[in-house]
Amino acid sequence: MNFTTAEEPAPPRDQPRLDLAVIAEMVAPGARVLDVGCGDGSLLQLLAQKKGVDGRGVELSQRGVNECVAKGLSVIQGDADTDLSDYPDDGFDYVILSQTLQATRRPRAALANMLRIGRRAIVSFPNFGYWRVRAQLALTGRMPVTGHLAAHWHDTPNIHLCTIRDFVELVDELGAHIERGAALDRAGAPIRFNAPWWVWNLFGEQAVFLLERGGKRT
Amino acid sequence: MLPNELFGISNAWEDRLSIVSETRPVQGGASAPKTVVFEPARPLLTDGGGRIAPLAIAYETYGTLNAERSNAILLCHALTGDQYAAGVHPVTGKPGWWEAMVGPGKPFDTDRYFLICSNVVGGCMGTTGPSSINPASGKPYGLDFPVVTIRDMVRAQAMLIDHLGIETLFCVAGGSMGGMQVLQWAASYPKRVFSAMPIATAAKHSAQNIALHEVGRQAVMADPDWRSGRYQEQGVRPEKGLAVARMSAHITYLSEAALQRKFGRKLQDRSAPTFSFDADFQVENYLRYQGLAFVERFDANSYLFVTRACDYFDLAADYGGSLAMAFKDIRTRFCVVSFTSDWLYPTTDSRAIVHALNAGGASVSFVEIESDKGHDAFLLHEPMFIATTRGFLDSAAAARGLAPHGNSK
Numbered sequence: 001m002n003f004t005t006a007e008e009p010a011p012p013r014d015q016p017r018l019d020l021a022v023i024a025e026m027v028a029p030g031a032r033v034l035d036v037g038c039g040d041g042s043l044l045q046l047l048a049q050k051k052g053v054d055g056r057g058v059e060l061s062q063r064g065v066n067e068c069v070a071k072g073l074s075v076i077q078g079d080a081d082t083d084l085s086d087y088p089d090d091g092f093d094y095v096i097l098s099q100t101l102q103a104t105r106r107p108r109a110a111l112a113n114m115l116r117i118g119r120r121a122i123v124s125f126p127n128f129g130y131w132r133v134r135a136q137l138a139l140t141g142r143m144p145v146t147g148h149l150a151a152h153w154h155d156t157p158n159i160h161l162c163t164i165r166d167f168v169e170l171v172d173e174l175g176a177h178i179e180r181g182a183a184l185d186r187a188g189a190p191i192r193f194n195a196p197w198w199v200w201n202l203f204g205e206q207a208v209f210l211l212e213r214g215g216k217r218t
Numbered sequence: 219m220l221p222n223e224l225f226g227i228s229n230a231w232e233d234r235l236s237i238v239s240e241t242r243p244v245q246g247g248a249s250a251p252k253t254v255v256f257e258p259a260r261p262l263l264t265d266g267g268g269r270i271a272p273l274a275i276a277y278e279t280y281g282t283l284n285a286e287r288s289n290a291i292l293l294c295h296a297l298t299g300d301q302y303a304a305g306v307h308p309v310t311g312k313p314g315w316w317e318a319m320v321g322p323g324k325p326f327d328t329d330r331y332f333l334i335c336s337n338v339v340g341g342c343m344g345t346t347g348p349s350s351i352n353p354a355s356g357k358p359y360g361l362d363f364p365v366v367t368i369r370d371m372v373r374a375q376a377m378l379i380d381h382l383g384i385e386t387l388f389c390v391a392g393g394s395m396g397g398m399q400v401l402q403w404a405a406s407y408p409k410r411v412f413s414a415m416p417i418a419t420a421a422k423h424s425a426q427n428i429a430l431h432e433v434g435r436q437a438v439m440a441d442p443d444w445r446s447g448r449y450q451e452q453g454v455r456p457e458k459g460l461a462v463a464r465m466s467a468h469i470t471y472l473s474e475a476a477l478q479r480k481f482g483r484k485l486q487d488r489s490a491p492t493f494s495f496d497a498d499f500q501v502e503n504y505l506r507y508q509g510l511a512f513v514e515r516f517d518a519n520s521y522l523f524v525t526r527a528c529d530y531f532d533l534a535a536d537y538g539g540s541l542a543m544a545f546k547d548i549r550t551r552f553c554v555v556s557f558t559s560d561w562l563y564p565t566t567d568s569r570a571i572v573h574a575l576n577a578g579g580a581s582v583s584f585v586e587i588e589s590d591k592g593h594d595a596f597l598l599h600e601p602m603f604i605a606t607t608r609g610f611l612d613s614a615a616a617a618r619g620l621a622p623h624g625n626s627k
Contacts, residue, residue, distance in 0.1 A: 056576075056581070056582075062585065062586070062587070062588060062602065065583070065584075065585050065606075066585065066602065066605055066606055066609065068583070069553065069583045069585065069606055069609045069610050069613070070605070070606075070608070070609025070610075070612070070613070071609070071613065072609075072612075072613025072614075072616060072617065073583075073613075074551070074581045074582055074583050075583050075584075076572055076576075076582065076583060076584040077584055077585050077586050078584070083569075086569070086572075086573040086576065087576055087577075088542075088576070088577045091576065091577070091579070
């Protein structure tokens, strides 16, 4: 699998990607964070600067790992599908999977592992329920290609796309609890109004969720 | 020159210095070998219940120790390596074993760091080993030398580092058997190791590793000139056996792809097979050459001892079977490196180390470098490996507060 974050052009240094800013906002200061599919380490750097976190990363591409190590980040070359099982329970406060869930072979297992390794998980993913995606499929009869789903069906790394509604259902099945959620518009900014899920599912191009492991709620 | 003049060692070290001596042959110059001798009052007590005294440790240094003594890096050599990591090797006349990595402007930058490399205990380049004189008999130790472990090697290195007046090493780095020493350093002296680079190594020797070493040892012992390890007194050397050991080991350092690329089935200086047992194939000729070159510089009994040390290495066994416990709550920054075509210490071995470090909560980076050069890749010019090492050391140096270039001495 590939981590889609690694394939996007790097954002300007002083202006972090908006979805990363949304994720960073969900993390408590000084927390222990594992970023799975950390790409070139932008989010880990942002978290270190803004939140003073103790961050670690997992990244598949050798180039990404090298860039991270050169930046002084602790990053391991590995795969969200196979290498998360190596991590002990409760090793981290937050496990982040940014724009990668849809590219895993077994998204459910990856999510379950994340909630085992960390009490909280933050997941961002492209929403296949976005109205433009629906419209493309409905009107052209072809697999949608959008800004966040830029590859054609035959060469996309995104093998397990889902909608916000699908994702919420999976979270329920895993017995986890959604602490916060945000739908992001085309620019990657959070949609600034409260709306029922079905509205977000229609107008959010991406979604970010902060999940908490099932059981005791704090 | 006295060691305390060399290193400006404070009073706290004088007690220790009173029972060591530093020998330096008169020929002088920067390439003069350095040896510290720990007198019998400070023996090395080995894991196997042995006692090595006096203990000589031969070492080399490169670069300058800064005033804060915070820029020292210990380089740990592999099985048949020695203290000559850089510069010109005095016996072979060839560049040091880590020439690709050590020098001005290289990742282990001699303009920035103070690099120390010592010959392991049991070795044959000046540190006490089986070819040294046994004070009990006045003859070479031979097989009476205590069987040493990786931990014994590290204990001896720690004595040297104490002697040099260095409390915390900025980094301990090494590949293969050197990587085992790095892991042992981190486990034995976590507070003295700021950062660590175990490269192309394993936390324990596998059955295959032990089996390959045993082939080498049996080759040495099968040579009639080995004389139960007493060959020195009898004026002979088991060169044939040692050469065969080296030939078989050398194959394990290369990959199938590297052998194929280098030699394939090419013939040596002939256009057709001779239908004999001459070295018809280039690969045969190459291995014979490697064997012959090796016996020039290495002692057969030392080969038995250093291979044995690797075989006994099982770091987890010292911690109740849990490798994670060996690294519990460690603050050292790790960078673990493996190479894709290394089948002697494959990536799975490195991943086991990474797994344990993660479980212990350590700060760890791990890179598997794409290379078809086999286990030996860590000694060769591998741009991605060099870039990774440089990045890791630069960021660790920033965390340690080391000046970007040069040092404050």
